[in-house]
Amino acid sequence: MKAPPFAYAKPGTLDEAFELLGHPGAKILAGGQSLIPSLNMRLSAPELLVDITGLPGLRGITLEQGVVRIGALTTHAEIERSGDVRKHVPLLAQAVPHIAHPAIRNRGTLGGSLALADPAAEYPACAVALNATIIVQGKGGERLVAAADFFKGLFETDLEEGEIVAGVEFPAIGKDEHSVFLELTRRQGDYAIIGLAAHWAGEKRFVYLGAGTKPVLARQAAKEKSLEEAKTALARELDPPADLYHSSKTKLHLAGVLLERAWNSLSKPH
Amino acid sequence: MGKAELPLHAPGTQVDRGYIGQSVPRANARRLLQGRGAFTDDLRFPRLAHVAFFRSPHAHARIKKLDFSQAIKGEGVIAVFDGPTVAQYCKPWVAVLAHLKGIKSPPQHAIAIERACWQGEAVAAVVAESRSQAEDAVQLIEAEWEPLPVVVDMEESLEGKNIIHPELGDNICFKREHDTGGVDEAFAGADVVVEDTFHFGRHTGVCLEGRAILADYNAAEHSLTVYQATQAPHMMQDIFSRHLGIPEANVRVISKDVGGSFGIKVHVYPDEMATAAISVILRRPVKFVADRLESFVSDIHAREHRVKIKLAVSKTGEILAFDLDDLTPIGPYSVYPRTSGIEGNQVVNLTGGPYRHQKYRAKMHVVFTNKNVACQYRAVGHPIAVALTEAIVDLAAQKLAIDPAEFRRKNLIADDAYPYTFPSGIKFERLSHHKCLDLLLKTMSYEKLREEQSRLRKKGIYRGIGLAAMIEVTNPSPAFYGVGGARISAQDGATLRLEPTGMLSVLCSVTEQGQGTEGIFAQIAASAVGVTMEKVRVMTGDTGVTPYGGGTWASRGAGIGGEAVLLAARALRSNMLDVAAAILKTDKAELDIKDNAVIGKLTLEKKLDLAELGRIAYFRPDTLPMDFQSELTVTRHYTPRQYGFTFTNGIQASLVEVDPDTGFVKLLKHWCAEDAGTLINPMLVDEQIRGGIVQGIGAALYEECLYSPEGQLLNGNMADYLVPMSGDMPDIVCAHMETPTRQSQLGAKGVGEAGTAGAPGAVMNAINDALLPLNARVTAMPFTPERILKALGKV
């Protein structure tokens, strides 16, 4: 399967990039690990690919005043290797090995994953669980969007035409806070059947991937005092879409299993 | 007869086996390790054109109109062809064989004419300077369709409300009934009757190298050279000749390196025939490589069955009778030339195979649907037959509270009962079921595993042990295809040539796709002639160079090709000794050949280097007696004759752990005790078994071609169709018995498909063994978490 023809440009500055993104049929190319398969399979036919991997200021992992800032072009492999992420954003460190396989992780980027907003992706659920802030840049300048507000629907985000994700700010994990990331796949590296990014910082945040058109925050379940009550609440608030192999009922059941495992893990004395 | 002329399995004699039986690494792996192989897509030709196909998006529709006017203007486009045009150059085919009584199928064309019968069927071809340009132009083809009723469900197909080919009268491609008689009485008199219905998911081969063909027609000579990733180049030579109207000897088919085949690449594909025809039309080389998406909708599928099975057993656990009803849906055409009736036929032949009951009844229907075509895929029918048999046997064992291994021991055909004719009519030369069972149980420490299982159950950990005894068809005689009228050769030939420098060239008609054919031929040739391995070069896969033969299928390469090599090698050795005797002016009986030299048979003293023998024979025959002529090139052929099929036997075991919360299955370990006769290279045998087992695991846990009610394939890509990857596979322990066949000097039976034959049954039994205390049972493959959770009552 060969991609259809398209034009290609690699801007050296943000201004150039925004200019190019103004063209009709322009699409952003970063790691390409999701875009290029869709091009090869002729599922999309953009007119112009704007390669943003040459733009300055979009890489790197920094820790400053309790905030870990990760540039949008940071690859999954870089996040996987980062001591700062392991120490200060352990939820991400737990999630990243689930992303596909090493060769994909060497190219795929944090920004790309968030901008695509695949409901089965790991980072969006982590970002929502951690109350991260997405840094968006466009012609009009920079704006900050809370992760919970950033993901709007199936492959739909708060990004306007011509805007890019520039980076993400994650709060560094506090002293008595705990995270656990769980995912169910039939084979290592597969897209998740269902996954759970759980964070406990006083109040619990349970965010599911693969349970809806975007990350699903299980608010009711998080409010309950006991695991049994939480599972009951979960059954009322979650309505996961079926996939090729799993009915909605099965996914709901599996969501309950993950809830139990995460609950027990977070409740253990640390 | 000297010691070198005795069969390798001659009892009571020390036959020097040389390299036979040694785990020698394969010489032809070296180039593959460096990326220096030559797969068909790697080849470069002047003026090479590329084909892409416009494939039907509908499962069943009349082609009302095809408009090529935009497509033909595409950049780099050379030509666009429809079915009627290609049909002028390529005759259609009908895939039926005389020995499958009543089998029927309509004619099939290289490119569909008037009607597309499955989603993915090629209805037009675009030829361009590059594949990209061809694909661009395919998108410019405009088509108008008239949708027709779609038949997807096998029961509905059998019922026949919508008949796909009205001229055939119904949707039945082939049906067969077999009845030994006395079955009803056996069931009536049985203490225990168990029955169940099993479903097997349709799946496909997923060879990593897509199907590939490069056809090069020379208009000046009316000759066609085809480079093709095929298992059977001579068969394809015959088919290109007859269907394209080119004299047989003007067609040459060359299989270079092939990236996996597993039966997928032994069939005739319309898009490949179209490619060859297009080369004739355009008078230039034309290449087609099936990409992954089109592979899923055009490579043959296999193994979709619904089988009802009943077992009659005495209260002491003796199997009395089997009764089965098998329904299997194929595509809209029987596949050429082997037909799509064989898989179902094998289920009838093989169910119950390891056991000594006498009564058997089977009913089988093969029905057409508007899904992709289906045909033989590694282990053809065995995975179904073995899984059914072993699952129903386990059910009976459970009902009678008899340990599954003991139950099998009571019923396996005795090791001294041979030759033996089985109730389905198949004949066994000599098997070793009991020895293999003993070997398996010992190798896996069966008792310890049962104790551990029992202990862990108390802790809420559910492990299962599943056994699967099996028989396997190998080394088939002409009874498989030839008797039905197919021009498929069951014999093979080997030419051995001593080169002037003392090297040995081996040309053989069996082909290589990675299983190690060329390696074992080198071992056999070197051993039988008396040279060392590095002196041997093997060539396969070229109809212009090798003797005529059948190629690779039905686990026949080692047993048939190997025997031809052995016979030729022994004959060459004899001729070499004639030359040596003439040179040395001694008696041939006093000489032998070892380690690249002629030696004294008794003294072991080196007398003549083979390089010197070669020099004299080829360049200085003037120094030899007047009436002497060296014959240092010898060809021999071999056909298995006494038995229709040379059956092997084996038994596998799977150890699993089932998570009752998620329905996930963890494969902890797998074992196989196998008897394939003389083992030429134990390492290659073990690796064939392991690869086959993992393929079978794919069927049991992961692989299924999912179709919508409209006949659309829903998961035709590598992300959605799940194949086994390393992270989820167990280690596999292999152990062997060796009961040689006496039909050949070599004594080798086949083994290429054994792993795949037994693994699905072993895994199914292991899962059900794990679920037993939870009163759950699964019978529909693949065993997805959902199916297991449903069985557990959790969803």
Next chain:
Amino acid sequence: MEQLVETTLTVNGARVSRRIPARQHLVDFLREDLGLTGSHVGCEHGVCGACTVRVDGEIVRGCLMLAVQANGCRVDTIEGISDSKEAARLQKAFHEKNALQCGFCTPGMLMTALDLTKKNSKATREEIRAHISGNYCRCTGYQSIVDAIEEVMQTEVPHGQG
């Protein structure tokens, strides 16, 4: 109209300058334009791993990278790591354990295995299996591949070349 982009990269140590169609992926460029047919195409959607090559020292899917994106990069293919002997120990172990049959997955598998020997030279069998879990092999069932990689790990020299 096909857009051609001026691209310069280093392939197996040799500098290459070409005008490459924007849409051509890296492995097609290597195979078709440079004749380096050792890297294979198995799926073109990044799942099978047959196209695995090394770019700037890291393994990538050659089908998921546009050739023009390799501008300024150092690309190593199976031919390069064979000729430089970087892969020699792995190739020997693969050969002796028959960790390949048809050979189609082998170049990608060796690239990935070599990467592991550099990243985690004490990898356990589970870790080996995890690292190659994105490389599809239909022939071997994976065990011999794991055995071969494990053997190289266990006999690794301290300054470890794979």
